[in-house]
Amino acid sequence: MTVLMEFIKVSKKYRKSDTLALDGVSFELKEKERIAYLGPNGSGKTTTCKIMSTVLYPDSGKVLFHRQNIFKMRKEYLKKIGVMFGNKTKLMENIKLQDAFLLLGHIYGLPEKDIKKKVFYYAERLNVGHLLDKRLREFSLGERTKSELIGTLLHDPEMLILDEPTIGVDIISRYEMYELLKDINKTRGTSILITSHNVEDIKELAERVILINKGKVVFDGGFPEFKRRFGVEEKDVVLRFRNYTEFEKAKQELSGFVKRIEGVNLHLAIRDEEMPRVLNKLVSFQDYEILIKEKDLSEILRRSFSA
Numbered sequence: 679m680t681v682l683m684e685f686i687k688v689s690k691k692y693r694k695s696d697t698l699a700l701d702g703v704s705f706e707l708k709e710k711e712r713i714a715y716l717g718p719n720g721s722g723k724t725t726t727c728k729i730m731s732t733v734l735y736p737d738s739g740k741v742l743f744h745r746q747n748i749f750k751m752r753k754e755y756l757k758k759i760g761v762m763f764g765n766k767t768k769l770m771e772n773i774k775l776q777d778a779f780l781l782l783g784h785i786y787g788l789p790e791k792d793i794k795k796k797v798f799y800y801a802e803r804l805n806v807g808h809l810l811d812k813r814l815r816e817f818s819l820g821e822r823t824k825s826e827l828i829g830t831l832l833h834d835p836e837m838l839i840l841d842e843p844t845i846g847v848d849i850i851s852r853y854e855m856y857e858l859l860k861d862i863n864k865t866r867g868t869s870i871l872i873t874s875h876n877v878e879d880i881k882e883l884a885e886r887v888i889l890i891n892k893g894k895v896v897f898d899g900g901f902p903e904f905k906r907r908f909g910v911e912e913k914d915v916v917l918r919f920r921n922y923t924e925f926e927k928a929k930q931e932l933s934g935f936v937k938r939i940e941g942v943n944l945h946l947a948i949r950d951e952e953m954p955r956v957l958n959k960l961v962s963f964q965d966y967e968i969l970i971k972e973k974d975l976s977e978i979l980r981r982s983f984s985a
């Protein structure tokens with residue numbers, strides 16, 4: 679895949695707070711790629727997004743888009759990217775939403791017919807059609823966020839920079855957003871970099887994960903590798919007994935693995951290398967169901983942040 683954007687040893691210090699927010703950050707975003715840019719609070723995610731969208735200048739290092747310095751081609755570059763900060767808006771708040779979209783579309787030099795067509799389509803997909811003749815200042819947080827995403831997509835950007843784009847959005851609307859973003863990524867080949875503290879966002883959208891901590895990249899790799907690296911080598915197994923005697927027997931024999939007991943359900947934590955030994959024991963019990971749980975992503979995130 680062709681490299682779309684490159685961050686090369688980018689550093690940024692906020693003089694006021696004397697904080698080194700980015701300390702030699704390097705990574706690449708390829709065409710059509712979907713990256714989750716993760717890290718704990720204050721790790722440098724928003725700073726990265728601001729530099730990527732030319733709002734902030736780095737102290738050192740380079741940022742390239744199609745191998746050109748973004749700060750030297752700022753005007754053309756800004757037409758090719760879509761930027762969304764979850765807590766900010768680029769839409770006018772005191773006019774009707776449809777007019778705010780028209781205004782924004784005009785700034786990008788889009789024909790009115792084109793803007794209206796897109797607004798109609800996206801509003802339908804994100805279920806905000808009924809808000810088009812209302813004013814943004816009257817909107818709920820989730821409604822604002824969804825409108826903001828539409829504003830970000832109007833000019834068909836090649837790359838999306840989404841800094842916490844799902845703040846305040848309920849679970850149904852979030853899935854509408856994921857489906858829309860995945861569609862755009864697939865059909866138009868739009869690259870996506872998203873920061874989020876939301877487990878579902880990452881699960882649904884990330885192909886690759888970049889983990890940043892204290893301004894330094896600490897992991898950069900595929901999503902499956904990320905899960906393998908930071909997931910514990912342990913599985914959660916639940917045994918549901920229908921027979922009390924069998925339950926008692928299992929409780930005794932598996933005592934070393936029991937994490938929790940709920941009624942006649944035994945919750946076990948089993949390390950991968952112990953699995954064969956446990957399975958051997960399991961065949962001696964009767965009248966039970968077995969459930970092996972997938973590793974919880976929030977647990978993986980917690981571990982990776984403390985790494």
Ligand SMILES: Nc1ncnc2c1ncn2[C@@H]1O[C@H](COP(=O)(O)OP(=O)(O)OP(=O)(O)O)[C@@H](O)[C@H]1O
Pocket residue numbers: 692694695697698699717718719720721722723724725726
């Ligand atoms: N305008 C600013 N002036 C001074 N310091 C700042 C400014 N913006 C951010 N910082 C500091 O730089 C560091 C990185 O901040 P940044 O906003 O990039 O973090 P983040 O990873 O986006 O965090 P969060 O998950 O909370 O959004 C933090 O220590 C923060 O306090």
Ligand SMILES: [Mg+2]
Pocket residue numbers: 723724725841
């Ligand atoms: Mg942030």
